Amino acid sequence: MKCKDFKKIISLYLDGFLPPAERAEAEKHIFVCGECKKEYTALKNIRSVLVGFKLPETSKKLDSAFTDSVMDKIKNNSVVVEPVKSGKTFYLNVIKKHFLIAAGFLFVISASAVFLVKDNTAHKEAVARNTAIIQQQISARKNLNNDFIYVLENYFNSCAEAEDDTSEEEYIISLLA
Amino acid sequence: MQEREIIEKIIQGESDFYKLIIDKYKDKVFGIIYSFCGQTCDCEDIAQNVFIKVFKALQKFKFESEFSTWLYRIVINEAITVSKKKKHTNNIPLEINNDDEDEDNIINFLKSQDDTEQQLISKDIQATVWNALNSLRDNYRAVLTLRDIENYSYEEIANILNVSSERVKVWIFRARNRLKEILLKDEDLQ
Numbered sequence: 001m002k003c004k005d006f007k008k009i010i011s012l013y014l015d016g017f018l019p020p021a022e023r024a025e026a027e028k029h030i031f032v033c034g035e036c037k038k039e040y041t042a043l044k045n046i047r048s049v050l051v052g053f054k055l056p057e058t059s060k061k062l063d064s065a066f067t068d069s070v071m072d073k074i075k076n077n078s079v080v081v082e083p084v085k086s087g088k089t090f091y092l093n094v095i096k097k098h099f100l101i102a103a104g105f106l107f108v109i110s111a112s113a114v115f116l117v118k119d120n121t122a123h124k125e126a127v128a129r130n131t132a133i134i135q136q137q138i139s140a141r142k143n144l145n146n147d148f149i150y151v152l153e154n155y156f157n158s159c160a161e162a163e164d165d166t167s168e169e170e171y172i173i174s175l176l177a
Numbered sequence: 178m179q180e181r182e183i184i185e186k187i188i189q190g191e192s193d194f195y196k197l198i199i200d201k202y203k204d205k206v207f208g209i210i211y212s213f214c215g216q217t218c219d220c221e222d223i224a225q226n227v228f229i230k231v232f233k234a235l236q237k238f239k240f241e242s243e244f245s246t247w248l249y250r251i252v253i254n255e256a257i258t259v260s261k262k263k264k265h266t267n268n269i270p271l272e273i274n275n276d277d278e279d280e281d282n283i284i285n286f287l288k289s290q291d292d293t294e295q296q297l298i299s300k301d302i303q304a305t306v307w308n309a310l311n312s313l314r315d316n317y318r319a320v321l322t323l324r325d326i327e328n329y330s331y332e333e334i335a336n337i338l339n340v341s342s343e344r345v346k347v348w349i350f351r352a353r354n355r356l357k358e359i360l361l362k363d364e365d366l367q
Contacts, residue, residue: 011350015324017331042287043353046360049306050325055211062207066221067199070228074192081188081235
């Protein structure tokens with residue numbers, strides 16, 4: 001197993017979800033590779049802190065006073081199961097709501113148009129540059145495993161919505177390198 | 178009585194049956210909220226609000242998934258909303274002094290290969306990791322909380338968050354790497 005292959009499965013290895021053969025390969029790899037062992041150790045140590053945030057089973061029990069309190073609030077405040085909205089009023093409300101949202105968007109877009117044009121150009125250039133590098137590197141490789149292909153597909157599909165597109169691309173490039 | 182029958186009775190107006198639902202899920206709901214919000218939030222209050230919201234919204238539950246899945250989705254949304262409000266009021270759950278010594282502590286801790294040391298994780302390290310976890314995007318934070326703190330499987334997390342298991346796998350992978358990057362900053366372990 002190479003370092004880049006280990007990095008792809010490190011999270012599954014940490015969770016103990018690797019099939020036995022792959023697990024044995026991973027164990028063999030961290031035995032001989034100091035860098036990957038360091039990376040695995042760091043992730044394992046972070047996980048051990050997160051596990052400690054769990055509320056201890058012993059202090060997790062809420063008594064019947066909790067249930068009574070919720071039921072009292074429901075009864076005293078006349079809380080009812082709300083019907084699913086339907087009919088004219090519902091559609092009028094939806095139209096009204098959509099109109100307000102559209103008006104709000106129009107205002108925000110027109111107010112910030114100048115800044116958006118500038119930022120978009122820089123962002124598009126960065127995406128185009130990184131995408132070309134990624135595609136070039138993929139075409140140079142034949143045996144990418146399915147998980148990694150999924151990461152890439154997911155990236156390309158969610159390119160527009162990701163908050164940190166360029167850093168995701170740089171991350172993928174680092175995995176391919 | 179089956180859970181479906183209980184829910185149908187509540188929807189039809191027999192609200193007393195809701196007690197059975199609360200009793201069944203209250204500890205789990207409380208645990209998830211605690212995992213998201215920590216010690217300084219009033220988790221019991223939040224749990225009460227969640228159960229009231231769920232009661233009001235019961236009509237929207239169409240029995241297309243497990244009731245627990247639907248319930249936990251509401252719990253997580255509420256927990257994220259509450260913890261965001263907490264962040265806005267600068268009420269960080271655990272205090273930490275950001276000096277060089279603390280940075281050294283976390284770096285040494287992350288490099289440590291001694292399992293016995295794991296049993297004595299200092300409050301500063303917990304605080305640093307907690308703050309880093311809270312700085313992640315909501316979806317990353319949700320998957321790490323559900324996987325590492327609450328010990329849900331990838332499949333269960335996928336159902337709760339209403340995404341595919343493959344997506345959960347990718348989010349967990351990215352969330353862990355992002356958390357490591359935040360904690361190690363410029364260190365050579367990145």
